[in-house]
Amino acid sequence: MNISYRTGEGVLQAVGGVSFTIEAGKTLAVVGESGAGKSSLSLGMMRLLPNNAELPTGRIILDGIDCLKLSVNEFRRQVRWQKMSMVFQGALDSLHPVRRVGDQIAEPILLGGGTGKAAADARVIDLLKLVRLPPETARRYPHELSGGMKQRIMIAMALSCSPRLVILDEPTSALDVIIQAQIMNLLKKLKSDFKLAGLFITHDLALASDLADNIAVMYAGEFVEMGTAEQILLDPRHPYTRKLLASIPRLGSTDRPEFISGTPPRMIQLPDGCYFRPRCPMADESCVVHPVIKRFADGRQIRCGQLEAE
Numbered sequence: 092m093n094i095s096y097r098t099g100e101g102v103l104q105a106v107g108g109v110s111f112t113i114e115a116g117k118t119l120a121v122v123g124e125s126g127a128g129k130s131s132l133s134l135g136m137m138r139l140l141p142n143n144a145e146l147p148t149g150r151i152i153l154d155g156i157d158c159l160k161l162s163v164n165e166f167r168r169q170v171r172w173q174k175m176s177m178v179f180q181g182a183l184d185s186l187h188p189v190r191r192v193g194d195q196i197a198e199p200i201l202l203g204g205g206t207g208k209a210a211a212d213a214r215v216i217d218l219l220k221l222v223r224l225p226p227e228t229a230r231r232y233p234h235e236l237s238g239g240m241k242q243r244i245m246i247a248m249a250l251s252c253s254p255r256l257v258i259l260d261e262p263t264s265a266l267d268v269i270i271q272a273q274i275m276n277l278l279k280k281l282k283s284d285f286k287l288a289g290l291f292i293t294h295d296l297a298l299a300s301d302l303a304d305n306i307a308v309m310y311a312g313e314f315v316e317m318g319t320a321e322q323i324l325l326d327p328r329h330p331y332t333r334k335l336l337a338s339i340p341r342l343g344s345t346d347r348p349e350f351i352s353g354t355p356p357r358m359i360q361l362p363d364g365c366y367f368r369p370r371c372p373m374a375d376e377s378c379v380v381h382p383v384i385k386r387f388a389d390g391r392q393i394r395c396g397q398l399e400a401e
């Protein structure tokens with residue numbers, strides 16, 4: 092999948108050649124620094140990109156439906172919220188301030204058609220139970236709820252139509268650590284109870300390790316390494332993944348966390364060759380050629396000209 096924006100300085104490619112499969116019941120975490128293209132990827136999948144975005148190219152196949160081939164209306168009726176839903180990064184501000192939260196949870200259910208108001212209201216109560224909120228929460232307004240409760244409401248909304256894929260875009264980044272842990276535990280429970288596929292977008296590799304079966308590391312709009320969570324966390328191979336892991340402080344370790352020197356590239360002006368080359372300790376003259384992503388014998392995929400697929 093490719094996503095570009097038209098800007099005053101020219102066309103900026105925010106997502107380039109990103110390709111992945113998520114099986115039912117599995118979660119893929121996409122990890123990367125700010126500006127790597129994570130939100131563009133999730134908004135592009137939901138077909139909610141801003142007006143200056145070009146139409147994404149590539150294919151998104153969900154339940155046999157080629158989502159990018161559907162018209163806007165077909166996508167809205169058949170896919171968005173029904174088969175693919177999202178918990179947004181700014182979730183705490185995305186609830187309507189003067190509508191009761193129960194009505195807001197019911198909205199995607201009613202939009203899908205085929206469900207009457209009474210059945211939708213009953214479903215709202217079930218969904219509130221699922222996210223461990225009391226039924227009377229349905230009658231409350233967003234300003235009466237804490238951040239953690241609002242995030243549970245957003246999760247209930249995302250689950251309201253029993254989708255096949257839920258995209259979680261930094262679902263806990265606005266919450267304090269205790270509430271963050273509660274929401275992560277809820278997400279883990281929901282993941283094991285339902286056979287949901289999850290796409291978990293985060294800048295936090297440690298958080299990704301909590302929920303993900305597979306991890307893709309994103310740099311400058313591309314996946315640079317993708318593998319099982321174990322492979323990425325215990326045996327990172329791409330120099331950027333190694334740097335990301337070394338930057339996480341570890342309890343009980345005397346090693347100081349490392350900083351990744353340099354800054355991520357300006358996406359409007361990407362360096363020639365490998366995009367990580369200016370910051371990479373392994374870079375040499377061969378890295379002036381932009382590397383393709385290669386599949387290795389252990390199943391992981393890596394985009395690095397220095398590493399040869401055996």
Ligand SMILES: Nc1ncnc2c1ncn2[C@@H]1O[C@H](COP(=O)(O)OP(=O)(O)OP(=O)(O)O)[C@@H](O)[C@H]1O
Binds near residue numbers: 096098123132141
């Ligand atoms: N509407 C837009 N117009 C132009 N450029 C944009 C637009 N939205 C995002 N970008 C650019 O696209 C690139 C990817 O941004 P994106 O928000 O997808 O990254 P991200 O990894 O989600 O970062 P963050 O975690 O900070 O949200 C960045 O260079 C960003 O400046």
